[in-house]
Amino acid sequence: MHKPTTTLYWDYGGLGQDRAISNACVSVVLTMLECMFDYERVSSQPTPSRIHELQQRVQRMQGSAISRSLESVPGLSGVIQLRTGEAYAVDSPSLAMALAAGPSQAGEWIGIVGAPDLGLEAAAGFGIDLERTVVVPRPGELWLSVTAGLLDVASMVIVKPPVPASAQQAERLKARLRMKDAALVCWGEWPRSEATLTLTESSWHGLGRGHGRLTARSVVVSVRQGGAVRRIQLWLPGLDQQIAELDHVVVPLAMAQAG
Amino acid sequence: MTVTKPDGRQSEVSFHGEQSGTPKRQLVIWCPDWPVVAAATQLGLSLQLPLAVFDRGEVFACSAMARVEGVRRGMRRRDASARCPELTVLERNTASEIRTFEDVLSAIEEISAGVAPVRPGLCALRVPSRFYGGEKEAAAVVAEHLVGAGVWDFRIGIADGIFAAEHAARRAASQDCWIIARGGSAVFLAALPIGVLENAELVTLLRQLGIRSLGDFAALAARDVLTRFGREGALFHRLARGLDNQPVLSRRPPLDMNQQVSFTPALETVEPIVFSTRQTAERLVAELAHHGLVCTEVRIEVVTEGGWTGSRVWAHSRWFAASDLIDRIYWQLQGDPAREPVCELRLLPESVESLADHGEGLWGSALNEHVERGIARLQGMLGPEEVLAPCLQGGRNPRDRQLLSPWGERRPPQRNPQLPWPGTIPPPAPARVFSTPVPTVVLSEDRRPVKVTSRGLMTAAPAFVSIGEEAELMPVDAWAGPWPVDELWWDPAQARQVARFQVTGVDGSAWLLVVENDQWWTEARYD
Numbered sequence: 084m085h086k087p088t089t090t091l092y093w094d095y096g097g098l099g100q101d102r103a104i105s106n107a108c109v110s111v112v113l114t115m116l117e118c119m120f121d122y123e124r125v126s127s128q129p130t131p132s133r134i135h136e137l138q139q140r141v142q143r144m145q146g147s148a149i150s151r152s153l154e155s156v157p158g159l160s161g162v163i164q165l166r167t168g169e170a171y172a173v174d175s176p177s178l179a180m181a182l183a184a185g186p187s188q189a190g191e192w193i194g195i196v197g198a199p200d201l202g203l204e205a206a207a208g209f210g211i212d213l214e215r216t217v218v219v220p221r222p223g224e225l226w227l228s229v230t231a232g233l234l235d236v237a238s239m240v241i242v243k244p245p246v247p248a249s250a251q252q253a254e255r256l257k258a259r260l261r262m263k264d265a266a267l268v269c270w271g272e273w274p275r276s277e278a279t280l281t282l283t284e285s286s287w288h289g290l291g292r293g294h295g296r297l298t299a300r301s302v303v304v305s306v307r308q309g310g311a312v313r314r315i316q317l318w319l320p321g322l323d324q325q326i327a328e329l330d331h332v333v334v335p336l337a338m339a340q341a342g
Numbered sequence: 343m344t345v346t347k348p349d350g351r352q353s354e355v356s357f358h359g360e361q362s363g364t365p366k367r368q369l370v371i372w373c374p375d376w377p378v379v380a381a382a383t384q385l386g387l388s389l390q391l392p393l394a395v396f397d398r399g400e401v402f403a404c405s406a407m408a409r410v411e412g413v414r415r416g417m418r419r420r421d422a423s424a425r426c427p428e429l430t431v432l433e434r435n436t437a438s439e440i441r442t443f444e445d446v447l448s449a450i451e452e453i454s455a456g457v458a459p460v461r462p463g464l465c466a467l468r469v470p471s472r473f474y475g476g477e478k479e480a481a482a483v484v485a486e487h488l489v490g491a492g493v494w495d496f497r498i499g500i501a502d503g504i505f506a507a508e509h510a511a512r513r514a515a516s517q518d519c520w521i522i523a524r525g526g527s528a529v530f531l532a533a534l535p536i537g538v539l540e541n542a543e544l545v546t547l548l549r550q551l552g553i554r555s556l557g558d559f560a561a562l563a564a565r566d567v568l569t570r571f572g573r574e575g576a577l578f579h580r581l582a583r584g585l586d587n588q589p590v591l592s593r594r595p596p597l598d599m600n601q602q603v604s605f606t607p608a609l610e611t612v613e614p615i616v617f618s619t620r621q622t623a624e625r626l627v628a629e630l631a632h633h634g635l636v637c638t639e640v641r642i643e644v645v646t647e648g649g650w651t652g653s654r655v656w657a658h659s660r661w662f663a664a665s666d667l668i669d670r671i672y673w674q675l676q677g678d679p680a681r682e683p684v685c686e687l688r689l690l691p692e693s694v695e696s697l698a699d700h701g702e703g704l705w706g707s708a709l710n711e712h713v714e715r716g717i718a719r720l721q722g723m724l725g726p727e728e729v730l731a732p733c734l735q736g737g738r739n740p741r742d743r744q745l746l747s748p749w750g751e752r753r754p755p756q757r758n759p760q761l762p763w764p765g766t767i768p769p770p771a772p773a774r775v776f777s778t779p780v781p782t783v784v785l786s787e788d789r790r791p792v793k794v795t796s797r798g799l800m801t802a803a804p805a806f807v808s809i810g811e812e813a814e815l816m817p818v819d820a821w822a823g824p825w826p827v828d829e830l831w832w833d834p835a836q837a838r839q840v841a842r843f844q845v846t847g848v849d850g851s852a853w854l855l856v857v858e859n860d861q862w863w864t865e866a867r868y869d
Contacts, residue, residue, distance in 0.1 A: 177869060192713060199777050200774045200776050200777055201775075202744070202774055203732045204744055207734060207771075208770060217717060218746055219724065219728060219729055222724065232720045232723065233720065235712065235715075235719070236713045284850070285850040285851075287820075287846050287850070287852045291820055291822065293821060293823075296844060297868060300868070
């Protein structure tokens, strides 16, 4: 913090005797002035993260490609870290909604294109804020333009293409994703996606033969990212309707028997 | 115009109330049996027929013909039909009464400003006596104008207050007027029966106390009335004494906010039309803003030379700025192109709201400008009904529990999601809800269709399930149900008796099935 320096020029005109008194007065005045301009107590040092964030914002406004990470719901943080400017492919609507829940809770807008049968109550259950959600259930042939248009509004768009997207379409959309600082989750195949998430195992709990009801589901998510494949066991959703990593210590009886 | 002279009445009742310039003199226009007139006008019925308007099973108003036959207000439907078998029964429609009365109000507003609608069928205005040279003359002018506007049955009363003037109007003959001189209200009202006060409880009580006329009531000391009957009683006491100083709140005539622009010569291409409409759109927004209003819904009409009219309503989730209107005109012309050169374009605000309800927050609005513009662009591409805003509502099946409404139209949920909905499947909610249920086959172990009896019992446990038209049979891993729902059993047209099941297949998929009349459907998938 810089203290403002005040320089005062006094023409004493040879009044030698009063000099000591005048000097004393000047020093008092200077101290008072300095005190007036001293903000040291209220200022705070800008943290490096804040500077980084501002730099990112400047670059984003300039249109240069800088990707930022999107929030995710607590249970999914170990599965994948979503970044803007990238496209992700999933094979399950639950997974798509779970991925969108984090950004939605962080205040981002969500777009849903081409999925008329997506359960909105389930979306709200996963944590998507429906107030900030735009749904285009039947875009028809215009699905790519609609998705591109929605990127102006939403930071995360869930799309279910009626026909598999071509590599060229994917590349064009990716450029737009980078420009608009948004992420795409495709329910289906997506050429050259950043990561592909598939449910390799899924079993529902709570249902018997003629009794009970569906309460929770344990799944194994395979994440193929950059050549490597990771497998994560998840509750999607758990008994408390939240997404959580499966506790390895307590394996449900049914699974233990199956394994 | 003849004025009915109240022969043999009190000398106070006369026609000399022409000291103009005093504000208290009220002219009341009363249209008798207005609910009947409104309903008959709407349905195109003749008023010469015996008609009666019913409200909650009782006669609310009836035509003169029905009255001759003995139909009276407050009569039950059966009694009224017994007195007059050819009676036409009409249901009361308050909205239509108000709407029809609007024509009367605007007819009066053409000659006199400041009309105060009291209720449908009754309105008051200050007597424009100085302008027309007297109260009688003013009433004559009003009557003439109303007849010219097609209103036939009305009576005019002029007195010191609305209450007295209304009862004076009831004395008058059709299309005629009855004037009570200044200061004569109390004497005039004293002769009226106590039943004219519109408070049944008070009237009954007063009758029991032996008070039969307003004059008897007025004779009581104001202080005693206040202590015995409270504030409301005191107000009625003031009315009975002719001290009706209820202020007349005149309505503001509805604004004509429609804007239009004509093109000569007619224009063919979109761009010049849009360009030429810019000023009109700006004028509309400015005109509304001048009155502190904003437009949230607008109808755009495009008229071509050949008489073709393209019309469409556009809604905005905030309100239309001039540029938004221009966008909508552009989209409409592109989406629904006129086949001939366009000669006129009209902007008709369908719903306007107060600017105060739409003010920007201190830190800007929650809904960003860029979101609005982005969605508006999509609506331009696909049409406004294709870009939807989701919300949740109450209901028993997953499809009923969600609601998609066009973006910008604040459509409220039809059913309250907060209420308990017995019969709903508890969470987790299914991730896929089919917009049309998928036909399904459910078979037992011995490959026979599983049925659910009307008592909610199953003929066999489901062992195989086939979802979709030509799907393969899948062995059932686990199942639960039936959960019967007997919906709307009181309404034969909408009643549904269904039973729901949750089923998981051996491949780990989970489904929500419903059976109705032995036909199985898949409503949703837990995907």
